[in-house]
Structure formats: structure tokens, C-alpha cells
Amino acid sequence: xxxxxxxxxxxxxxxxxxxxxxxxxxxxxxxxxxxxxxxxxxxxxxxxxxxxxxxxxxxxxxxxxxxxxxxxxxxxxxxxxxxxxxxxxxxxxxxxxxxxxxxxxxxxxxxxxxxxxxxxxxxxxxxx
Amino acid sequence: xxxxxxxxxxxxxxxxxxxxxxxxxxxxxxxxxxxxxxxxxxxxxxxxxxxxxxxxxxxxxxxxxxxxxxxxxxxxxxxxxxxxxxxxxxxxxxxxxxxxxxxxxxxxxxxxxxxxxxxxxxxxxxxxxxxxxxxxxxxxxxxxxxxxxxxxxxxxxxxxxxxxxxxxxxxxxxxxxxxxxxxxxxxxxxxxxxxxxxxxxxxxxxxxxxxxxxxxxxxxxxxxxxxxxxxxxxxxxxxxxxxxxxxxxxxxxxxxxxxxxxxxxxxxxxxxxxxxxxxxxxxxxxxxxxxxxxxxxxxxxxxxxxxxxxxxxxxxxxxxxxxxxxxxxxxxxxxxxxxxxxxxxxxxxxxxxxxxxxxxxxxxxxxxxxxxxxxxxxxxxxxxxxxxxxxxxxxxxxxxxxxxxxxxxxxxxxxxxxxxxxxxxxxxxxxxxxxxxxxxxxxxxxxxxxxxxxxxxxxxxxxxxxxxxxxxxxxxxxxxxxxxxxxxxxxxxxxxxxxxxxxxxxxxxxxxxxxxxxxxxxxxxxxxxxxxxxxxxxxx
Numbered sequence: 001x002x003x004x005x006x007x008x009x010x011x012x013x014x015x016x017x018x019x020x021x022x023x024x025x026x027x028x029x030x031x032x033x034x035x036x037x038x039x040x041x042x043x044x045x046x047x048x049x050x051x052x053x054x055x056x057x058x059x060x061x062x063x064x065x066x067x068x069x070x071x072x073x074x075x076x077x078x079x080x081x082x083x084x085x086x087x088x089x090x091x092x093x094x095x096x097x098x099x100x101x102x103x104x105x106x107x108x109x110x111x112x113x114x115x116x117x118x119x120x121x122x123x124x125x126x127x128x
Numbered sequence: 129x130x131x132x133x134x135x136x137x138x139x140x141x142x143x144x145x146x147x148x149x150x151x152x153x154x155x156x157x158x159x160x161x162x163x164x165x166x167x168x169x170x171x172x173x174x175x176x177x178x179x180x181x182x183x184x185x186x187x188x189x190x191x192x193x194x195x196x197x198x199x200x201x202x203x204x205x206x207x208x209x210x211x212x213x214x215x216x217x218x219x220x221x222x223x224x225x226x227x228x229x230x231x232x233x234x235x236x237x238x239x240x241x242x243x244x245x246x247x248x249x250x251x252x253x254x255x256x257x258x259x260x261x262x263x264x265x266x267x268x269x270x271x272x273x274x275x276x277x278x279x280x281x282x283x284x285x286x287x288x289x290x291x292x293x294x295x296x297x298x299x300x301x302x303x304x305x306x307x308x309x310x311x312x313x314x315x316x317x318x319x320x321x322x323x324x325x326x327x328x329x330x331x332x333x334x335x336x337x338x339x340x341x342x343x344x345x346x347x348x349x350x351x352x353x354x355x356x357x358x359x360x361x362x363x364x365x366x367x368x369x370x371x372x373x374x375x376x377x378x379x380x381x382x383x384x385x386x387x388x389x390x391x392x393x394x395x396x397x398x399x400x401x402x403x404x405x406x407x408x409x410x411x412x413x414x415x416x417x418x419x420x421x422x423x424x425x426x427x428x429x430x431x432x433x434x435x436x437x438x439x440x441x442x443x444x445x446x447x448x449x450x451x452x453x454x455x456x457x458x459x460x461x462x463x464x465x466x467x468x469x470x471x472x473x474x475x476x477x478x479x480x481x482x483x484x485x486x487x488x489x490x491x492x493x494x495x496x497x498x499x500x501x502x503x504x505x506x507x508x509x510x511x512x513x514x515x516x517x518x519x520x521x522x523x524x525x526x527x528x529x530x531x532x533x534x535x536x537x538x539x540x541x542x543x544x545x546x547x548x549x550x551x552x553x554x555x556x557x558x559x560x561x562x563x564x565x566x567x568x569x570x571x572x573x574x575x576x577x578x579x580x581x582x583x584x585x586x587x588x589x590x591x592x593x594x595x596x597x598x599x600x601x602x603x604x605x606x607x608x609x610x611x612x613x614x615x616x617x618x619x620x621x622x623x624x625x626x627x628x629x630x631x632x633x634x635x636x637x638x639x640x641x642x643x644x645x646x647x648x649x650x651x652x653x654x655x656x657x658x659x660x661x662x663x664x665x666x667x668x
Contacts, residue, residue: 058286086218095217102218114247115216 003120004046007031008038008064009053009082014105018051018082021109022116035064042073049120050074052099054083054090062090065097078119082107155256157193161213161249166190175258177228193254198224198232205237213241213249222259234263278375279303285329285368287312287322296376300350303358303374315348321360321372328364345377357381391620392548396496399551402520406488410481417478424467431462491516495547502657504538505546507578507585514550515576522558522574525565526591531577539585540657545628550576552621553589553649559612560593560647572646584635585655590648596641604639634658 005027007018015031022029030045032038034056041047050068054061061081068074080101081094091102100119103112149156155172159165166189173180176196189195197205201223212219219239224232236257242250273280273293281303282291289308297304302313312321321344344360357377365371435458438451491513508530515528522528554574561572572592579586596604603609605626610619629637633653641647 086220088221091218091220095211101216103216104218110245110247111216111243114243118215118247 002026002028003048004028004030005116006038006041006045006047006050008033008035008050008056008061010034010055010057011053014053017106018112021112022051025113025116027116035059035061035067038064039067039071039073042068042071042077047077049116050077050079051082051116052079054081054085062093062097065094065099069097080115080119153257157254157256159252159254161251164190166193168192172256175256176225176233193256196225198226209239209252212239213252216241216247219254222263225256233258234260276373278373279306281306281372281374282365283325283370283372285325285370287316287325290369295374298356298376298378300348300354301356301358301376302346302348313348315346315358316360319344319346319360321362324362325370328362328370329368388545388624391624392496392544395548395551395555396492399492399495399517399520403488403492403517406519407485410484414478414481414485417474417481420474421471424463424471427462428464428467431458431464434458488516488519494543495551496544500542500544502540502542505541505543507536507539507587508532510543510547511550511576511578511587514547514554518551518554518558521555522561525558525562526572526574528554528574528576531575533579536578536580536585537655539653539655541633541653542628545632546653549625549628549651550587550589552625556621557589557591557593557647560591560595563594564592575648580655581652583655584652587651587653588648590646592646595643595645596639596647597643601639601641605637629653632658 003026005022007015007022007029008031009015009018010033015033019029019031027049030041030047032041035058038050038052042050052061052064056064059067061083065079065081068077068079078100079098080103081099082103082105083090084105086104094102101115103115107115149169149171152171155175156169157172158167160167172193194202194206205221205223208217208219208221211217220236222234222236225235227233236259237254238257239252239254241252244250277296279295279297280291280293281289284290289306289310289312291308292303292306294303294306302315306313311317324344344362346358346360347355348358349355355378357380359375359377361373361375363371363373434455438447438455441447441451494509494513495517511530511532515522515530554576557574561574565572574592575588575590577588600609600611605622606619609623626637629635629651634657635651635653637649637651639647639649
């Protein structure tokens with residue numbers, strides 16, 4: 001059985017860059033340009049891991065994460081935040097919302113794969 | 129350095145790294161996880177006051193960096209570092225670290241981890257930057273923000289409340305309970321705040337001076353009749369965010385209203401002297417006339433008494449010569465012919481005088497009525513009473529002509545404020561004419577008229593004074609602008625007239641002036657009052 005990764009980012013180039021890496025590593029990839037799109041995709045597909053941008057138009061990544069945690073489809077979903085931000089307060093909120101990791105854009109391919117694997121292997125929403 | 133994008137020659141890279149280490153002011157600690165050793169850069173040692181003079185055992189200790197961290201923060205740092213090393217979370221935190229010579233420094237501490245192909249951590253590089261000055265500055269700014277009586281609200285581009293630094297807010301203020309994430313208070317949602325934010329976050333406006341827009345005024349009220357006024361200023365901030373400063377101007381509003389009322393009382397006080405004179409003149413001749421009537425009556429009493437005596441005597445016997453002589457003498461003493469002739473006129477004039485006094489008192493009463501409500505007003509009587517009240521201002525220098533056609537509709541306005549405006553214009557017109565005619569005894573003319581024009585009524589007050597020089601025409605509505613000598617004007621009259629007509633009544637006021645010929649002020653008021661109900665009070 002394959003593992004499906006959902007990439008949420010409003011920039012097509014970023015989605016393509018991440019898709020390439022994840023596909024080469026052997027994952028199936030879905031993508032969404034915004035939080036609401038991501039929620040729709042989660043409802044209609046079996047997704048194992050979400051890579052979530054912070055600077056999304058409208059609702060930011062942490063709001064999307066908050067939304068996911070209040071909905072059965074996203075409650076236990078491993079989520080790795082992917083962002084240019086490193087503000088400790090944001091990192092803390094992501095941890096509190098059970099994010100599995102935080103990657104600074106653009107991620108090194110090795111680091112991306114390693115963090116994704118790490119997140120998939122733990123699968124515990126609020127543990128760290 | 130020019131082609132960082134390409135892969136670098138390892139020796140070149142090492143050289144650049146060396147230079148970077150020399151150039152940076154940050155201290156660096158390298159944790160070798162395999163050998164469980166910590167290595168400190170010279171800069172790091174200096175950052176915390178170590179000069180190389182301390183015993184080697186203490187300074188090269190693996191745990192030295194840990195021992196300097198404030199005990200309250202060490203636990204957090206350890207757990208964050210663990211998350212970083214084993215789960216690749218970013219490590220970036222601000223901590224306090226002891227300086228060797230005493231005191232704590234604020235340190236921004238960041239880390240990066242080198243991993244092998246399986247992702248196992250090999251070594252960690254920690255960078256320590258002393259940001260004490262920055263923290264002090266932030267603390268000072270935070271103190272300023274707290275010291276301000278204004279409430280600072282940090283909003284994102286969609287007007288979501290991100291952060292609130294509360295100032296002094298009275299109970300019932302929409303900002304008293306505002307929290308991050310709470311919906312916009314109703315008064316803000318109704319205002320054009322969203323518009324302003326949308327304009328401000330446009331990239332071309334963001335960092336320009338033009339980024340600042342006009343303050344927005346909002347009114348809110350929890351207790352009917354006790355509105356709370358706030359003035360909002362919105363500044364672009366960072367990226368796609370704005371800072372909104374809300375200042376409670378309720379007290380200022382109350383003061384402004386008091387000031388307007390005071391200006392009115394001042395005008396009434398000033399008029400009082402003139403009015404006193406206006407009342408005194410008729411009262412004097414009414415008094416004189418009453419004296420005349422009294423003395424005529426006193427003179428008449430003996431004559432009437434004698435006549436009554438003669439009438440009763442005539443009933444018994446014929447009157448003789450001496451009786452007739454007594455009557456003739458008394459008639460002449462009482463000056464009966466003159467009295468009969470003069471008295472009707474004297475009474476007539478007295479009644480006219482009483483009527484004049486009554487009219488002035490009624491005008492004064494109408495004029496100083498403190499109503500601040502919109503109501504349907506008969507302009508003719510408003511203009512008439514204002515002219516009467518101001519009589520003493522114009523009567524030595526001008527004739528006043530009032531032209532109001534029959535059937536002019538009632539106008540929805542605040543009578544107590546509009547008559548103040550008209551009064552100011554009449555006083556100004558009188559002064560302007562006075563400047564021309566001086567004490568020559570010549571008189572100018574003040575023409576006051578009102579007529580209907582579509583959905584508006586136009587009131588004009590024109591004088592035959594000196595006119596307004598071109599150079600100052602743009603300033604006549606500015607507060608405190610006056611050309612009158614000290615004591616004759618404070619420069620408030622036209623400013624108040626402008627705010628009353630334009631802001632309160634949503635009308636217009638302008639003037640036409642010709643130097644040497646005179647000036648005419650023209651007011652246009654919507655007959656049905658301002659279109660926007662006054663309670664909403666949202667200024668653009």
C-alpha cells in the first residue's frame with residue numbers, strides 16, 4: 001500500500017518542487033493551494049501526511065491546523081509545517097497543536113524526506 | 129562570494145567559514161554528540177566575560193553553556209534542544225544567561241544539526257547572539273505602549289484582531305473586553321475601517337508617508353444617551369497588517385460641545401449690552417410718558433372734583449356767575465385741552481414701546497434657547513429674531529433688509545445653532561461696513577434673504593463692506609483666524625459656522641467677495657435635514 005502526502009502551498013513552484021522530491025522518494029502526492037482546498041482533499045482522499053505552508057492566503061497554516069484538529073479527518077493527521085517563519089511563538093503554537101515537525105523553506109531534500117519519515121513513523125497527534 | 133549558488137571548492141568553503149567566524153559578533157558552541165564534547169569559539173568566551181585567564185577545567189567544561197542559563201529557563205532549553213536534535217524542530221529561543229562579571233544578558237540562541245544519511249544527529253552548532261540592547265528597546269516600546277492612554281489593536285489584512293494592548297477604556301467601551309480572535313466591535317464593523325485597511329496594505333502604499341489616512345471616528349453606546357466616541361488611526365505595519373490606535377475622545381467631544389455653548393453664551397453676553405440699550409430706550413420714554421400721564425391726571429383731579437360739585441349743586445339751584453368763573457379757572461389750571469389732545473398719542477407711543485421691549489425679549493429668548501435637536505424651523509422668524517437681537521451691532525452703521533418669500537418651506541435644522549451662525553454673519557457684516565463708514569454717519573446695507581432651491585434652502589447674508597482681500601480668502605474658515613482687533617473677535621465665528629453648516633447640517637457655506645464692494649455669505653441647507661441620521665455619526 002502506498003503512502004499519500006498532501007502538499008498545501010499557494011505557490012505552484014513550491015508545490016512542484018516538493019512533489020518532485022516526494023514522488024522520487026516513492027510517495028503518492030496530492031496538492032492544495034489553500035486551507036479550504038486542503039480540507040476538501042482530506043475529506044475525499046486517504047491521506048497519510050500533510051505538508052502545510054504557514055503563509056497561505058486567507059487562513060494561515062496554523063489556523064488550518066487548528067481547523068484540522070477540530071475535524072475527524074484531520075484529528076490524528078501527521079502534519080509537518082513548512083514555512084519561512086521561525087518565530088518561537090509560532091513554533092510553540094504548532095507544537096501545541098500537535099504538528100509533527102517544522103521545516104524552514106526551502107527545505108533540503110534529505111531533510112524533507114527524513115522529517116516526513118520521522119512524522120509518519122510516530123503518528124501520535126499530540127506527542128513529541 | 130559572488131557565486132554562492134554553485135557548489136564551492138571545499139578549501140574555499142573552509143576559508144569563508146573562517147572569515148565568517150571572525151566577522152560575526154555571535155558566540156558559537158559546537159556540540160560533538162558522538163564524543164560528547166562541547167567546543168566554544170573565542171568570541172563566545174568573550175561574550176560571557178571569559179578572557180582566557182580562568183582555570184582551564186572550568187572554561188572548557190562540556191556543560192559550561194548550560195551552567196550560564198538562567199535556572200528558570202534551563203528546562204525549556206533542554207527540551208527544545210532535544211526536540212531539535214531528535215525531531216528536527218527549529219531551535220530558536222531567547223534566554224537569559226549569566227555574565228561572568230555579574231548580571232544576566234538576553235541571548236538569542238539558535239541551533240543547526242548535522243545528520244548522517246539516516247538522519248541520525250552527528251553534531252550541533254549553537255549560535256548565541258547578545259540581543260540585550262534590542263530587548264531593552266522592545267521593553268521600552270512595550271512600556272510606551274502601556275503608558276499610552278490609547279488602545280492599540282493589531283489587525284491583519286482582513287481586520288481580524290491579532291493583538292490588543294489596552295489603554296484606558298471607560299466601562300462600556302467597545303475595546304474594554306476586546307481580545308485577540310474576538311470579532312470586531314460593532315461600531316468598527318460599521319465604520320470604513322476595512323476599506324482603510326484594504327487601501328493601506330496595498331504594496332505601493334505600505335512604506336510611504338501617504339500610508340497614513342484620515343482618522344476614523346466611531347460612536348458606540350451601551351447606555352442610551354451616553355455615547356462613547358473613539359478616534360481611530362490606522363497605520364500599516366509589517367506585511368499585510370495594520371496597527372489601529374483607538375483614542376477615547378468622549379471627554380474632548382464634551383468639551384467641544386461646551387466650547388460651542390460657551391461661544392454662544394459669550395455672544396449672548398456681548399449682545400446683552402446692546403440689548404440692554406435696546407430695551408432701555410423705549411423704557412425711558414415709556415417712563416417719561418407715564419410721568420406725563422400721572423401729572424395730567426393729578427391736574428385733572430381738582431377740575432373733575434369741582435365739576436362733580438357743580439353738577440350736584442345744579443340739581444338744587446341755578447349756578448351763578450362765580451360758579452362759572454371757578455369752573456373756567458379750574459379748566460385752565462388743568463390744561464384740559466392740551467391733555468385731551470396729547471394723551472392718546474402718549475398712550476399709543478407707550479404701547480408701541482412696550483411692544484418693542486416684548487419683541488426684543490422674545491427674540492433674545494428664542495435666540496438663546498439651548499436646543500440641540502433637529503426640528504422644523506420657520507426661517508423667517510429665526511432670521512427676524514436674530515436681526516432683532518443684533519440690532520445694536522448694526523443700527524449705527526447699516527440698514528437691514530430681510531427678504532424671505534411667502535411660502536418658504538420649514539427647514540429641518542438645529543435652530544439654536546443656525547441662529548448663532550446667522551448672528552456671526554450679521555456681526556461680521558456690521559464690522560465690515562463699520563470699517564468703511566467709520567463714524568461718518570453714513571450707513572451701509574445688510575441684505576439677508578432666504579429662498580428655496582430644489583431640495584435646499586439658500587440663505588445669504590450680504591454686506592456693502594470692504595470685501596475680503598484675495599490673500600486671506602482661503603483662511604476665513606480657519607479656527608482662530610481673525611483680522612479684527614483684540615477684543616472684537618476671536619476667530620471662532622466662521623470656523624463654528626463652517627462646522628455647524630457642513631458637519632452638522634450636511635450643507636455648504638461659501639462666500640463671494642469683491643474688495644471695495646462687499647461680501648456675501650451663502651449657506652445652502654438641505655430642507656429635510658442631513659440625509660444621514662445624526663446618531664450614526666460616522667465621519668469619513
